[in-house]
Amino acid sequence: MKRFANIFCALALLFVFAGCSKGPEQASKATDKPLVITTFFPLYDFAKNVAGDRMRVENLLPAGAGPHEFTFTPKDRQRLENARLLIKNGFGLETFLEDVTLSPDKTLVVEAGKGIAPLELKKKEDHRDEHEHVGGHHHEGGDPHVWLDPVNAMKQVENIRDAMIAVDPANKTVYEANAVRYLDQLRALDEECRREIEGFARKEFVAYHSAFSYFSNRYGLKQVAVFEEVPGKEPSPRSMAGLINTIKKYNVRALFTEPQFSPRIIQTVASDLKLSVLELDPMETGDFEKGSYIGVMKKNLAAFKEAQNKP
């Protein structure tokens, strides 16, 4: 028995040493993995799901910052120069990258929204000129909020998979298998949205800013008004009067706040008109505590369900 224990100890020691000698090698292997940088939270989550453990995925925007107000610094440029792959949304969302050129030999730049038919941004006549300046996020290439429709998200995941294969063909089968698994989850989310929304009592809703157009188009909801035509700019007294009329006309029973904007104006209107206040999260701010794209979309669906079924 004692001899057995001794042998066991010797073996254990051997493993410890083997483990130690492996340590630095493994560490250097970890940094050898290609670096992928995504611009904001949904793309980060998509990329993590496809990359698995074969790539390092980092997000450009720090937690709490959204593409509306992000300012690009020389430090950010340095980070991008180290990336093998930069994944952005496209549709004019990433205005902060407009003047950034990266060496095409070092960094592949991919628009995850490639191949998605853009929706026109509804421009209000009296806001036409402001639209180009305030917020800076919605001014070219149609409505950028494609990721909030799970079917479009699937397209984005396929584009991300193809980009990862282009950068690291040796792991092609891994990226393909990971994508298949994640696409199945997105397909289930799509089916859940379809099934739930079909049964909503009311299809009309008023949004904070026009983030859920692709989502409403997909599932038959109707965005009848938005509080901020220009993200970050509160409505004028005239458009406020129009908003209140619309709320009454469609018997809207709840209003939505969004985590990246102040809820003040929504709370005021809601208490005046005796409406409930719920939250929708378009995931523009990259708070990684959020968990997952799918988890947040389920919360959004639950908020819609509660709002649209209120008597």
Ligand SMILES: [Zn+2]
């Ligand atoms: Zn937006």
